[in-house]
Amino acid sequence: MKGLTRDTCNEMIDRKLFWVFVAVTVLTILIVLLSASTVKTLKAGEAPPEVAKGIGDLVDAYLINGLGKFLSILVFLAVMGTAGLIPSMLSRGRAEFYMSKPISRTGLLLNKLVGMWAVYGGLTVVAGLVCLGVMVLSYDLFKIGVLWMLVDSLVALAVWFSITGLIGVISGSYAFAVTAAFLVWIAQSLLPLREGLAQIVNSKVLTTTLDILYYVLPKPSQVSDLFAQLARSKEVADWMPLWSTLLFALVMYAASLWFFRRKDY
Amino acid sequence: MNIVSVENVVKIYHTGMKRGNITALNEVSLSIDQAEIFGLLGPNGAGKTTLMKVLLGITRATSGGVTVMGLSPADAGSREKVGYLPENHRFPNHLTGIGLLELAGRMCGMSNAEIKTRADELLPLVGMDKWAHTKIRKYSKGMAQRIGLAQALINDPDLVCLDEPTDGVDPVGKIEIREVLQRIKEQGKSVLLNSHLLSEVESVADRVAILSKGRVRRVDTVKHLTSRQLEYEFEAEIGDRFLDIPPEIGKQVAVTANGMRVELKSREGVTHIIDMLRQRRINIYAVTPVKMSLEQSFIELIKDQATPGGQQSGGGAS
Numbered sequence: 001m002k003g004l005t006r007d008t009c010n011e012m013i014d015r016k017l018f019w020v021f022v023a024v025t026v027l028t029i030l031i032v033l034l035s036a037s038t039v040k041t042l043k044a045g046e047a048p049p050e051v052a053k054g055i056g057d058l059v060d061a062y063l064i065n066g067l068g069k070f071l072s073i074l075v076f077l078a079v080m081g082t083a084g085l086i087p088s089m090l091s092r093g094r095a096e097f098y099m100s101k102p103i104s105r106t107g108l109l110l111n112k113l114v115g116m117w118a119v120y121g122g123l124t125v126v127a128g129l130v131c132l133g134v135m136v137l138s139y140d141l142f143k144i145g146v147l148w149m150l151v152d153s154l155v156a157l158a159v160w161f162s163i164t165g166l167i168g169v170i171s172g173s174y175a176f177a178v179t180a181a182f183l184v185w186i187a188q189s190l191l192p193l194r195e196g197l198a199q200i201v202n203s204k205v206l207t208t209t210l211d212i213l214y215y216v217l218p219k220p221s222q223v224s225d226l227f228a229q230l231a232r233s234k235e236v237a238d239w240m241p242l243w244s245t246l247l248f249a250l251v252m253y254a255a256s257l258w259f260f261r262r263k264d265y
Numbered sequence: 266m267n268i269v270s271v272e273n274v275v276k277i278y279h280t281g282m283k284r285g286n287i288t289a290l291n292e293v294s295l296s297i298d299q300a301e302i303f304g305l306l307g308p309n310g311a312g313k314t315t316l317m318k319v320l321l322g323i324t325r326a327t328s329g330g331v332t333v334m335g336l337s338p339a340d341a342g343s344r345e346k347v348g349y350l351p352e353n354h355r356f357p358n359h360l361t362g363i364g365l366l367e368l369a370g371r372m373c374g375m376s377n378a379e380i381k382t383r384a385d386e387l388l389p390l391v392g393m394d395k396w397a398h399t400k401i402r403k404y405s406k407g408m409a410q411r412i413g414l415a416q417a418l419i420n421d422p423d424l425v426c427l428d429e430p431t432d433g434v435d436p437v438g439k440i441e442i443r444e445v446l447q448r449i450k451e452q453g454k455s456v457l458l459n460s461h462l463l464s465e466v467e468s469v470a471d472r473v474a475i476l477s478k479g480r481v482r483r484v485d486t487v488k489h490l491t492s493r494q495l496e497y498e499f500e501a502e503i504g505d506r507f508l509d510i511p512p513e514i515g516k517q518v519a520v521t522a523n524g525m526r527v528e529l530k531s532r533e534g535v536t537h538i539i540d541m542l543r544q545r546r547i548n549i550y551a552v553t554p555v556k557m558s559l560e561q562s563f564i565e566l567i568k569d570q571a572t573p574g575g576q577q578s579g580g581g582a583s
Contacts, residue, residue, distance in 0.1 A: 003371025007357065014359030093355035097416075099323045100349035100426075101372035104341040264278070264324040 004108075005115035008085065012119055017081040021074060025127045028070045029134045036138035063135055064146060064231045068224060071128050071153040078120040079160040083177040085116060086168030095265040105261045113165050113253070121154045128153065145231040152227035159218045159245055162252035169256045169263070188219050218245040267332075268424050268455045269297040269320060274329030276315055276479075289315040290326070291479040297424070297457060302450050304470035304487075305459040306563055311476040313459045314352055317426050320457070321349055333424065345373070348417035352428035352459070354409070358402035362393055362412045365401060366419050373420035380419070387415040390445060392438070406433030414442065418449075425449060426457045431465060443469055467491065467559035477567050490562045492554055497535060499524045500551040501542055510538065526555060 012018050039059055089098055089112060098108060128150050136142045163184055164177040171177070194210040222241035229236050276290040290312045297303045305313045318324035319331060322338035336343035356365050363384060370380035388394040391411040401409065410433055417425055427446075431439045446456055446469050460466050466473060467487055474484045483490070495515075501524040507517050508525070514537045515529035527538060535552060542549055 003368045006371075007360075007368050010364065011357065011359045091355065093351060093353050094357065096318070096321075096323055096349065096351035097354060097356055097369075098372070100321045100344060100347070100351070101369065102341045102344040102347075102374065103372055107341070265318070 004111040005118055008112070008115040008119045011085065012081070012123075015081060017077065018123070020077055020081075021123055021127055024070075024073055024077065025130060028131050032066070032131065032134050032138055039139045039141075059139065059141060060143065060232060063139065063141065063143070064149060064228055067128065067132060067135065067146060067149050068152070068228060070131055071124060071149055072156075072224070074124045074127055075153050075156045075160065078124060078157055079164060079181055080178065082116050082120060082161065083164040083168065083181065084174035086112065086165050087172045087174050087177060090169065090172055090265065092265075099265060106257050109165075109169070109257055109260050113161060113256075116161055117154075117157055121157050124153050124157065125150050143231070143233075145233050148227045148230040152224050155223060155227075155242075155246070156220050159220055159223075159249045162249040162256070163218075166252045166256040166259070169260045184217060185220075187213060187217055188221055191217065192219075192222065215244060216248065218248040220245065266299045267296045268299055268301075268334060269295075269457070270330070270332045271295050271316070271320070272330040274316075274319060274326045274331055276312070276319060276324065277327045288479050290319065293329070293476070293479070293481050295474050295481060295484050297455055299423075299455055300450055300453045301472065302446060302456040302458060302470045304466035304473035305457065305476065306463065306466060306473050306559075307476035308567065310478075312479040313476055314428055315479075316476070317349070317428055317457065317459060321347065321426065346420065346423040348420060348422035348425045350410075350413045350417040350425075350427045350430055352432070354413055356401050356409065356413065356416070358400065361398050361400055362388070362404070362415075363397040365412060365416050369416040369419045375420060383419055383421065384415075387418055390418075391415045392441060407435055407438055410434050411438065411442075414445065422454065424455045424457065426459075428459045429461065430458070431460065431462060439465065463560040463563055464558070473559070475563060475566055482566055487559060491556050491559055495529045495532065495534075496526065496555040497529065497538075498526050498551075498553050498555050499538065499542070499549065500553075501525070501547050501549045503542070503547055508541070510541070514538070523550070 039062065086109075088094065099105070101108075103111070132146060160181055163181050167177040167180040168174075191210060191214040194207075194214055198207040198210065219241040223245050226236055226239070226242055272294050274290050274293045275288070278287040278289055280287055293312070293316060295303075305316065307313050315324060319326050320333050320338060321344060322341075325339070331338055333343040334346060338344075357368070360368060366384045366387065367377075367380055370383065375383070384397075388397050391414050393408065393411050393415060396404065396408060396412075401412065404412065410430060414427070414430060417427065431442055434442060443465070446458070449456055456469075458466060458470060470487050472484065472486050473490060475482045475490075496518070498521060503520075503525055505520050507520065510517055510527065513530065514534045515527050517525050517527050519526040527534075529535065529538075539549060539552070
């Protein structure tokens with residue numbers, strides 16, 4: 001990785017983002033510990049089988065949703081914390097340093113992006129595992145499927161980094177990179193509701209546009225729902241959100257490399 | 266052997282509709298030999314930094330041929346034995362001095378042991394051994410320059426490109442950097458030096474290229490550039506008079522404290538003047554060719570060769 005992963009790690013520690021991750025994890029663990037007695041009481045209570053099953057499902061949902069929310073916060077922090085890394089690396093006076101070394105432009109950008117993903121993904125997974133460990137010990141409950149939520153966070157990081165990476169390469173601006181990620185996040189939250197909107201606004205052009213946007217743009221929220229299904233050991237009816245999101249990320253990465261290889265610094 | 270070869274390189278920056286195109290380099294050709302300190306001189310916007318960036322593949326030439334170590338700058342292998350200290354650098358300031366050397370070394374494919382050995386040599390060389398574990402953001406400009414020089418040398422390069430290396434460095438540090446450059450040269454390595462300080466270039470460079478508005482105005486040795494051809498100073502007892510030198514031989518251009526300065530039509534004129542002075546029983550103590558500083562030479566050249574515009578040239582691209 002030509003030292004860029006360690007550099008990203010050093011940068012994360014220097015930016016104090018590592019401690020923000022630690023703080024969020026500790027806070028989550030405290031919440032888990034505080035809620036442990038309630039969950040245990042619910043589980044231990046004598047109840048008819050159908051009620052007990054309902055309680056079990058509730059606890060499962062609490063475990064999966066709780067972990068999912070916690071990981072989402074970490075992904076959000078990671079995206080905010082890394083959106084400036086590419087623009088910073090390519091800023092005047094710094095790009096010359098990196099680009100004067102015997103690494104191709106493709107290698108340089110890929111190393112940086114993979115370094116970011118490895119460092120922040122690794123930190124997210126470790127924090128997730130610590131939190132999951134505390135949950136398992138506190139609630140006396142473990143489902144192997146919950147680990148899918150960690151895979152979800154890694155996929156989400158790869159998708160968001162592809163957006164901030166491309167905008168960072170093109171604009172060289174942290175603000176633009178964050179804004180682009182924010183706009184995509186809003187769009188991907190609203191687009192699943194496009195059918196409702198199409199019923200209100202009776203426009204074929206709008207309906208088609210929204211359909212295209214829905215299929216083109218990534219769907220991290222729907223991908224999270226998909227992984228939550230897997231975590232609950234339920235069958236996934238439609239894999240389209242996952243593959244279309246991964247395809248989007250791949251196109252974004254390819255575009256980043258294309259622009260980076262052609263740009264003068 | 267040519268370490269660097271540049272042939273008819275043109276670099277045009279497209280800056281949008283309003284400002285049009287900026288020609289930063291216009292048919293630039295030059296070469297740098299092994300074990301040579303090559304200076305790049307020119308006013309602001311001459312294209313010096315752009316040329317360095319083209320050599321390093323940081324900026325791509327619009328047309329023309331460039332090879333570094335026999336390879337195209339587009340090939341990352343061309344930078345394997347090249348070190349670069351950029352102008353106005355902003356090294357990653359979350360790193361310490363040693364951290365920067367480690368990163369630079371790893372990016373050059375060096376092992377940890379190699380990096381440590383090399384860092385132990387370089388840090389004292391640039392006077393940064395005491396500050397190696399301090400964050401770069403706490404460095405003064407001069408310290409940042411010194412650590413920048415060390416990172417440029419980490420991979421024991423055969424070609425070192427230095428863009429204003431003494432910028433912000435104190436006078437003692439400047440002398441130390443000059444000594445480092447000489448040492449690099451003695452090791453058979455080449456240096457491409459870009460500096461506004463002409464006296465600095467004059468004292469270390471073997472050859473220089475003078476650039477103006479993106480064009481190479483002259484490539485020559487410092488010796489040739491600083492010798493005023495056919496102008497001689499005669500240290501002789503002539504008092505404050507002007508001698509009646511025949512115009513076909515030359516003319517006396519000034520009376521100096523110890524004699525006179527003459528401008529000759531040919532080198533043989535020296536003998537004529539000596540004969541003339543001896544016929545008049547004037548004692549002659551010394552005859553020396555007049556040298557001018559590189560700065561004088563540079564200014565004369567730039568003034569003389571102002572080119573008519575047509576296409577917008579230069580303009581801060583460097």
